[in-house]
Amino acid sequence: MPLEKMPTNKLIEYISKFIQLNKEEIQAISSQIHIRNYKSGDILLREGDVSKVSYFSLKGCVRMYYLFDGEDKTTFFYTENCFYILNAKFYNKDSFKS
Numbered sequence: 001m002p003l004e005k006m007p008t009n010k011l012i013e014y015i016s017k018f019i020q021l022n023k024e025e026i027q028a029i030s031s032q033i034h035i036r037n038y039k040s041g042d043i044l045l046r047e048g049d050v051s052k053v054s055y056f057s058l059k060g061c062v063r064m065y066y067l068f069d070g071e072d073k074t075t076f077f078y079t080e081n082c083f084y085i086l087n088a089k090f091y092n093k094d095s096f097k098s
Contacts (some may be wrong), residue, residue, distance in 0.1 A: 011056050014081055054085045 012026055013035060021029070035058070038044065044062065045051055055078075057063070062078040078084045 010058055010081060014056070014083075051085060054083060057082050057084070 012029065015021060015029070023050070033056075038060075040060075043054065045057075047066075057078055057080050059080055061080075062084065063074055064076040064078070065072045065074045
Protein backbone atom coordinates (compact mmCIF):
# COMPACT_ATOMS: atom_id res chain seq x y z
CA MET A 1 0.00 0.00 0.00
CA PRO A 2 1.54 3.36 -1.00
CA LEU A 3 2.44 5.76 1.77
CA GLU A 4 1.87 9.49 1.62
CA LYS A 5 3.22 12.21 3.86
CA MET A 6 0.66 13.04 6.52
CA PRO A 7 -0.74 16.54 6.86
CA THR A 8 0.43 16.79 10.44
CA ASN A 9 -1.78 19.68 11.53
CA LYS A 10 -4.48 17.36 12.96
CA LEU A 11 -1.93 15.19 14.72
CA ILE A 12 -0.02 18.19 16.09
CA GLU A 13 -3.29 19.77 17.27
CA TYR A 14 -4.17 16.53 19.06
CA ILE A 15 -0.78 16.19 20.77
CA SER A 16 -0.82 19.89 21.68
CA LYS A 17 -3.87 19.26 23.86
CA PHE A 18 -1.55 17.43 26.24
CA ILE A 19 1.90 18.99 25.81
CA GLN A 20 3.45 22.00 24.14
CA LEU A 21 5.68 21.15 21.17
CA ASN A 22 8.53 23.31 19.91
CA LYS A 23 9.41 23.66 16.21
CA GLU A 24 12.07 20.94 16.33
CA GLU A 25 9.65 18.45 17.92
CA ILE A 26 6.95 19.27 15.36
CA GLN A 27 9.47 18.78 12.56
CA ALA A 28 10.69 15.45 14.03
CA ILE A 29 7.13 14.15 14.33
CA SER A 30 6.19 15.37 10.86
CA SER A 31 9.18 13.64 9.26
CA GLN A 32 8.16 10.24 10.68
CA ILE A 33 4.42 10.24 9.99
CA HIS A 34 2.82 8.77 6.88
CA ILE A 35 -0.76 8.30 5.71
CA ARG A 36 -2.14 4.93 4.73
CA ASN A 37 -5.57 4.82 3.21
CA TYR A 38 -7.80 1.86 4.03
CA LYS A 39 -11.14 0.86 2.58
CA SER A 40 -14.09 -0.28 4.63
CA GLY A 41 -13.60 -3.94 5.49
CA ASP A 42 -9.80 -3.92 5.22
CA ILE A 43 -8.22 -5.94 8.02
CA LEU A 44 -5.42 -4.08 9.78
CA LEU A 45 -4.27 -6.87 12.08
CA ARG A 46 -5.05 -10.57 12.47
CA GLU A 47 -4.92 -12.82 15.51
CA GLY A 48 -1.33 -13.45 16.58
CA ASP A 49 0.07 -10.47 14.64
CA VAL A 50 2.06 -7.78 16.38
CA SER A 51 1.79 -4.31 14.89
CA LYS A 52 5.03 -2.40 14.40
CA VAL A 53 3.19 0.89 13.98
CA SER A 54 0.70 3.01 15.84
CA TYR A 55 -2.29 4.66 14.22
CA PHE A 56 -3.98 8.04 14.31
CA SER A 57 -7.36 8.10 12.62
CA LEU A 58 -7.86 11.13 10.38
CA LYS A 59 -11.20 10.03 8.98
CA GLY A 60 -13.58 7.16 9.50
CA CYS A 61 -13.83 4.49 12.16
CA VAL A 62 -11.93 1.32 13.06
CA ARG A 63 -13.76 -1.54 14.71
CA MET A 64 -11.95 -3.94 17.02
CA TYR A 65 -13.59 -7.34 17.24
CA TYR A 66 -12.97 -11.01 17.85
CA LEU A 67 -14.68 -14.15 16.61
CA PHE A 68 -16.57 -16.28 19.12
CA ASP A 69 -18.36 -19.39 17.87
CA GLY A 70 -18.20 -17.97 14.34
CA GLU A 71 -19.78 -14.61 15.28
CA ASP A 72 -18.16 -11.18 15.32
CA LYS A 73 -18.05 -9.66 18.81
CA THR A 74 -17.26 -5.95 18.68
CA THR A 75 -15.12 -4.78 21.57
CA PHE A 76 -14.25 -1.21 20.63
CA PHE A 77 -14.55 1.53 18.01
CA TYR A 78 -11.70 3.93 17.27
CA THR A 79 -13.02 7.14 15.74
CA GLU A 80 -11.56 10.23 14.06
CA ASN A 81 -8.76 12.08 15.84
CA CYS A 82 -7.97 9.04 17.94
CA PHE A 83 -4.65 7.28 18.59
CA TYR A 84 -4.59 3.52 18.77
CA ILE A 85 -2.11 0.68 18.73
CA LEU A 86 -3.44 -2.62 17.45
CA ASN A 87 -1.88 -5.70 18.95
CA ALA A 88 -3.88 -8.88 18.56
CA LYS A 89 -1.56 -10.78 20.91
CA PHE A 90 -2.09 -8.21 23.65
CA TYR A 91 -5.85 -8.11 23.18
CA ASN A 92 -6.11 -11.81 22.29
CA LYS A 93 -8.56 -10.99 19.50
CA ASP A 94 -8.86 -12.41 16.00
CA SER A 95 -8.67 -9.29 13.88
CA PHE A 96 -9.27 -5.59 13.57
CA LYS A 97 -11.21 -4.01 10.71
CA SER A 98 -11.37 -0.51 9.35
